[in-house]
Amino acid sequence: MSAPLRLMAVHAHPDDESSKGAATMALYRSQGVDVLVCTCTGGERGSILNPKMERPDILENITEVRRLEMEKAREILDVDQQFMGFVDSGLPEDENEALPDGCFALQPVEVAAAPLVAAVRAFKPHVILTYDDDGGYPHPDHIMTNKVSVEAFEAAGDPDRYIGLGEPWQPLKLYYHMGFTRERFEALHQAMTERGIGSPYGDWIARWEDRPQKWEVTTRVRCGEYFETRDLALMAHATQVDPDGFFFVCPRELQQEVWPTEDYHLARSLVDTELPEDDLFAGIHAGEITRATA
Incomplete structure (x- = not known):
């Protein structure tokens, strides 16, 4: 190909990029894909979720602390942000x-x-990752992140919209993160139980009817070898992630064995592709990646 493929991930807060799709980004970076994380807010009102980090000096400077955490995670993932x-x-x-x-x-x-929109026109992504229209979970910033991502996908290629924010560029595919599915957590729960590892997922699975899955998984990216990179990026967000907490309760090796993919829903595509997919860039060929407008 004459130019690298480009992937943009749009997130609400610092740390979201490491808990959703981080191994996917690390995989594509290893293949030479350019990756840009767009973080909509600074996480200024986020609570300190790691009890080891509940200190007055951190609370007083939470905005700067979270920016520094984001910089560490960005370096670990080898992405731009x-x-x-x-x-x-x-x-x-x-x-x-x-x-x-x-x-x-x-x-x-x-x-x-x-x-x-300005970032899309400057970076020229072929694929955009974001949350579904419920935000993945109903945080107001996550829901707004979906709205602005869809708006940017639809509007960035239109020369009559957002005039003055750069030359139009039309992304080709838009995906929603699907990391929190019942199927995945049932598989991890069963594997942990069979191996005699205490699983925290039982009660959650039992209440799953309270949060039915709205979107089907269309795309599974095999990226288990980058789960360690994902975990290191997560731990860089030390105020937000407890190393003894939820994200690390299932051994990494077991995750790699039982569920070595990160999963997505293809919400919009301007190229032909066959479902199910195993590649976010499926259907994007050498002759298409320089296309700047629909």
Whole structure:
């Protein structure tokens, strides 16, 4: 190919890029694909989820701490990264709690999408990764991240929209992360139980009817050999990830054996591809990757 393939991952907060699709990004970087992470907010209102990091000096400087954590994770994953410049909306304790003025989730979609459209036109991705329309889980910033990602996918190639934000570029495929599926956690739960390892997933699986799966998995990227890279990137977000917590309860070797893929739903494609896929770039051939508009 005359130019490298390019992958953009759009996330709500620092740490999301490491908990969703990190091994996929590491795999594609090893193949020479250019990867850009676009982080919509700075995570300013995120709680400290690692009890070992609950210190006054960190709480007082959480914005800078999370930026430094993001830089460490970016280096581990060997990707480029840009902040889109919006302020974390926080996670309300109940549905009636008002979001703070000026936060990301309260922006008009066209305002919130503008920096991402500019990033798409500058980076020229062939594939974009983001969350589904429920945000993967109903955090207001995750839901808005889906909205701006879809908006940017549809609008970045239109010369009549977002004028002045760069030359139009039309991405070819849009995917939703599907890492939290019942099928995956049932497989891990069964494997842990059979090996006599205490599994924390039983109660969660029993309550799965409370969160039915809306989107089918269309694409499984085999990237188990990069789970260690994923885990190291996660641990770089020390305020957000407890090394003794949920993400690390299932041994990595068991994950590599039982479920060595990261999974996605193909939400939009402007190229012909045959489902199921094992490659995010399936259907994107040498003659298509220089196409800048639909």
